[in-house]
Amino acid sequence: MDPNQRPDDERLSAWLDGELDSAATAEVDAWLREHPEDAARVRLWAADRDALRARLAPLADEPVPEAWHTLVRDGGRSAAPAPAPRRGLPLAWAAGLLLAGGVLGGLVGAGVVWNSPELQVALQARGWARPSPLAWTHRAAMAHAVYAPEVRHPVEVNVAQGSAAEQRAQEEHLARWLSKRLDMPVKLFDLRAHGFELVGGRLLPDAAGPSAQLMYQNSGGQRVTVYLRRPEAGADTAFRYQRDGELGLFYWTEDGFGCALVGNLPKERLLALAEAVYKQVEDGIVRTPDGGASRPDSLQPAGGRPAS
Template identity: 25%
Template sequence: MTSRNVTGLLALPDEDADERSDSTWSDRAYRIAFGAIGWPWLLYSLWGGTKASKRELLARVGLGEDALPHLGSWKADTGFLHRIVDAVEEIRPRNVVELGAGATTLVCARALQHNGGGRLFSYDQHRGFVAATAEWVEKEGGTAALRHAPLTAQVRGWPGRWYALRDLPDTIDLLIIDGPPWAIHPFVRGGAECLFDRLSPGGIVLLDDAARPGERIVARRWRKAWPEIRFERLAGSTKGTLIGRKLRSGQVIPMPHRARAERRPSHWRRAAAMAALLVSGWLAHDVVGDVAPPAHAASFFDEAAASYDASQARQRMVSQLESTSLDRAEIARATGLRLPDLPRDWELKDVQVFPSDLGISVALMIVTESGDEVSLFATRAETPAEKLPLLERRERRSMAYWEEGSMAYALTGELASERVLALASELAGQPARS
């Protein structure tokens, strides 16, 4: 079977005896917990993209109408496949490494043929699928070196089983990550960082399924551990795409930040806590209701709350002079941070650029047209939200937060939750949530 065939929601089962190993209790707990909160993403992934998008994709790489009859489910959607072609056209890679074979293999192979050549090394854990995909790619006129890579290895610092990779190129210009499946562990794709040292200057990393909760946490860890690679989550696909670009010599990211060393609970303790939450119903409630956010967003909320308190304190202090001059272009050039437009009838009271545990950040103190006093906190971070603002409560404060690309924003005020959410929706350009 290849990606030409109709498939179910879940990925193919392991077919090699050497791939089977008893997963830990911690791994099973994580799968249960993230399955409970991730089922909307799994259902949404069944949609593989529009027919028009697929026709455009096939035309870009010179394939016939029936070359990719079935997309979606555990296979890449048209949005991710277009991103692959975009990357090949942009950097014309000499060496491409792909983790997880299928439709991506064929599309990438054809894109390379149309853009100066290049070698494609594709790895997958299913021996039969590798053989069938190799035959399919060859039949469609593509060239790829497909390798069977059983899930028998481990990557330090990441849970789950990893590919036993062989015959890797010394340098990688484009790294495509579409495996292993989340059923191994929600964070398993984080192990791809074992290849980041091979990434050439200007090289690109593409991670599929980047909107899922597990991949969001992976992205957050990568951003902290690899400041020389600029990561950004992109829209335009049903499952989300994370793109990383390795800086060329002379390029800098303003004030790169590495996480401070902190003592973390062991894997089994975190898994036990998550399983307990699941049993008590909190994780299921989080899908449909308003409860505490996942732990990986806590630092963002803490920083936003602290910036609000600091802005309030500055307003009360005679010795601290407020700055009411806001130059978005200058801030973007100096910090790499983008700020949303403010409504014309909102009054800016203070602007501050400051370091935080998340890296360089910006805080604005604002009075709305109705006299509501709020602060806007902006930085690069991963949160549970996307473009539609979500709500968080901290003591007497209400906080509405959202994301735009790699940017995260939080609007905080001592107002009714509905009011803060409406103001945030106005800033985000989204309708208010009822």
Template identity: 25%
Template sequence: MQNTKGLALEIRLSAYIDGEVNEAERKELDQLVARDDEARLVLEMLKAGNAFGNKGFEEFLHDPVPLSLVRQIKQGPGAAPKAERVANAAPRKTRTRLWPRALAASIVLLLVGGSTGFMIGKTSNDGAVPVNVAAARTWLDDIADYHRIYARQTAEHLVEVPAGNSKIESWLASNVGVNFTLPDLTGKGLTFEGARLLVAAGKPVAQLMYKNEDGDVFAICFLKSKPGASDGRMTESMRDDIAMISWQKDGASYVVVGPSADADLQQLADAVSATI
């Protein structure tokens, strides 16, 4: 138990919230909060800050694992020597905790609240439109949502047009505005199942569906992009259990979608980019 007598009220109440004061000091703080409006207000702010901090930490724990780390885990030891050096490093010495987590969380809450109040006040004074700080959805977010649904469908509902239809290329090209060659990925262990026509970010999108021997579903999606978009640089991203590798080429945007546990998605994207 901590002895917080003589310390700032915020620190004493933080230890009180965390149950880190002795019985005598707990009773003293109970009486203080009961009779003192200022102490009671500080206590409520600290409780709110504690809840805010716990919620933020919980959300952090649910963040998706980076695709590179997933690959290193699947490929086994020896594939990532840097990771091994970090794992073998000497652990840090444990330090005595001087600031309880409730106090730290309350500081974060006060900073967030203060900055929000400043933004609201500035907007009211200047008459400006409030800034939207939320990340805008992209076409890749829509594709991830589609893939999560369609990948669970049975064979007869997996695609809109089955693989045996000879008009798939002309049908998709005319609707999407992108000419392409249907990639043959049998060398990658994938069988073409058919195609769908989707809408993402308000634009028509072509979706080519493939399956491997384990029944995992992979997709190639593309749409027409701004003229001159042809950098070819590939970008990896993840949406929970879905991995995506996207790029732009010859005025079109492409993405290969598959399970996040697949270690060969980059090689698949390279093969698609070279043939489509």
């Protein structure tokens, strides 16, 4: 392969599944290091694959009907049509066979699984519903899946490097920059009481304008992100929890912004972090680099309380 030629999707999928030889793997590795957009896209494939595998793993152990064995043995031809089974059941077996055969990851990467109405019926019958790509909470989860694993470039503005004065300057720059781009006050929440330090943040696209992501990390290397955006008029303000693949989200909207805390943590730990963020907004408390906290007059308390 020409090192200057972009690997096609089939090659990227083979790389993701570990099907390339060492030389080809090294070439794709080098390409992805230099092309973060492709690397992010492959990580999204992996996130979808892993989430589907986790949900569908029990199907691999279900017995396959004899009619299906015959159908496979005869190459899709059957002397007599099999009785019509219950709607959705053979499709669930098919999904289990795909999973057992290791095919599902490639299908997810190509978008085949969720472009097939029949497979959608089978998966949804098993309790799996793909989040709408239009939902802002799904965008928050995808942003976390893309950037949380990053080692070299997890954030655009890093506030965890340099001297104390440099960190303070970067925090002030980050808050001002995101506030200006989102056209709303962006505060840097203090989660140190829960063991999470602010790493930094970045600007992201949203449905109708920009959004922001703040990233936090604990001493064990676990990361959570806070996704901030301007909500649509009439948006539901309820404090809610949902799962998106392997990720959990607590999200809510206030008068001037929407907020989602995202992470691969137990629900109870995420709830504690989400309540800390909510309380700091409600009480007008913002992070200060010296380890304390301040209460600016410009941030008014928000109404309502999260449900635990």
